[in-house]
Amino acid sequence: MINKHILLGISGGIAAYKSCELVRLLKKQGHSVTVAMSRAATEFVSPLTFQALSGNPVLTETHGGASGGNGMAHINLTRRADVFLIAPASANTIAKIAGGIADNLLTNLAAARKCPLAVAPAMNVEMWSNPANQRNIAQLRSDGITVFQPAEGEQVCGETGVGRMPEAAELADLLPDMWSAKLLQGKKVLITAGATFEAIDPVRGITNISSGQMGMAIARACRAAGAEVSLVYGQIQTGLPTGLAHAEQAVSAEAMYRAVMNHIGGQDIFISVAAVADYKVKNSSAQKLKKTADGTPPLIELAENPDILAAAASLSNAPFCVGFAAESENMLEHARAKRLKKNIPMLVANDVAVAMGKSTNRITIITETGETTFPETDKDQAAAEIVKTIAQSV
Numbered sequence: 001m002i003n004k005h006i007l008l009g010i011s012g013g014i015a016a017y018k019s020c021e022l023v024r025l026l027k028k029q030g031h032s033v034t035v036a037m038s039r040a041a042t043e044f045v046s047p048l049t050f051q052a053l054s055g056n057p058v059l060t061e062t063h064g065g066a067s068g069g070n071g072m073a074h075i076n077l078t079r080r081a082d083v084f085l086i087a088p089a090s091a092n093t094i095a096k097i098a099g100g101i102a103d104n105l106l107t108n109l110a111a112a113r114k115c116p117l118a119v120a121p122a123m124n125v126e127m128w129s130n131p132a133n134q135r136n137i138a139q140l141r142s143d144g145i146t147v148f149q150p151a152e153g154e155q156v157c158g159e160t161g162v163g164r165m166p167e168a169a170e171l172a173d174l175l176p177d178m179w180s181a182k183l184l185q186g187k188k189v190l191i192t193a194g195a196t197f198e199a200i201d202p203v204r205g206i207t208n209i210s211s212g213q214m215g216m217a218i219a220r221a222c223r224a225a226g227a228e229v230s231l232v233y234g235q236i237q238t239g240l241p242t243g244l245a246h247a248e249q250a251v252s253a254e255a256m257y258r259a260v261m262n263h264i265g266g267q268d269i270f271i272s273v274a275a276v277a278d279y280k281v282k283n284s285s286a287q288k289l290k291k292t293a294d295g296t297p298p299l300i301e302l303a304e305n306p307d308i309l310a311a312a313a314s315l316s317n318a319p320f321c322v323g324f325a326a327e328s329e330n331m332l333e334h335a336r337a338k339r340l341k342k343n344i345p346m347l348v349a350n351d352v353a354v355a356m357g358k359s360t361n362r363i364t365i366i367t368e369t370g371e372t373t374f375p376e377t378d379k380d381q382a383a384a385e386i387v388k389t390i391a392q393s394v
Helices: 016-028 047-054 073-080 091-099 105-112 125-129 131-142 168-178 213-224 253-263 308-313 331-342 379-391
Strands: 005-010 032-037 083-089 117-121 151-154 160-164 188-193 228-233 246-249 269-272 279-281 302-304 320-327 346-351 363-367 371-373
Touching (some): 005 016, 005 105, 016 083, 032 073, 032 105, 073 105, 083 168, 091 117, 117 168, 125 131, 125 160, 168 213, 188 253, 213 228, 213 269, 228 253, 253 308, 269 308, 346 379
Parallel strands (some): 083 117, 228 246
Antiparallel strands (some): 346 363, 363 371
């Protein structure tokens, strides 16, 4: 975890309540958060609320004393911050920043900053699509300011459309991208994640305990590294990352194979993280199987599933392929053999007892030139190490 000092600006709007949860999530990630509020924002959420959540004094006046006592809050705060995020960012605040106007606390902070600036717009759908606002958004992006795309949905005013501030969890997920090294800038990455499910009948099937957490962590790490990420996922027990170029669920191994083959053209990197069943049920039933009178169990016949990773690696224009080996014994021996059999340049080995269905992992990265074992850590950190190794090879 890279702990950062985040300056969070709150402009006036009902979406200010979402920023309470954002502060909590950022603190949970280990970051330090200082909140600066416009006067209008204080009418929606009390500064005391943000002070309690952040553990730091909240600034509401341009020349207040909370920033060090010299009356230069609009300069001091941004000098200590690694990132300045305004969430929610009203249409008025966006317009002023785009025009270089500095007439209140938030716009002074934006004008005097040295750290990167991001905004999370929140406004009525008609305000969002207004040509003047769209010009202002384009100007912010042209000036190097990150604009988090607002969500679409029902708004407080009763209308429906684009303009909702992204949820706190989405912003907490995306914000680290601002300080992450762009090791995969311009690369296209296709990732599989989660567990496949092979139906026995309409209610039963063959699956495994993969949660999908490792695949999602790698998707986030690749996105943070600047890659365009596409994801094909099976059954998962975690949420999808935001900011993906494409996401598609494929529950069975055959469905996942088809999805991968449909999207692998033009990809620079393919990372096969999904726990794919080696076999499917050959004689699956269209109706729920019932117990027989004499207690004889049904005969389940198995047939081999397509090998997604091997198929991808054998393409004439194959991307850089990375495989995973989850083993319960002789981990390195089996993993080395798997890398050679699949004919891939890189494989990540892990012990099922440590990794599957859990939030941590202990990995060994095996390449054509050597092996590196990392201590047990959370899956986001493991994913970052995997991305670093990939970046050295592509």
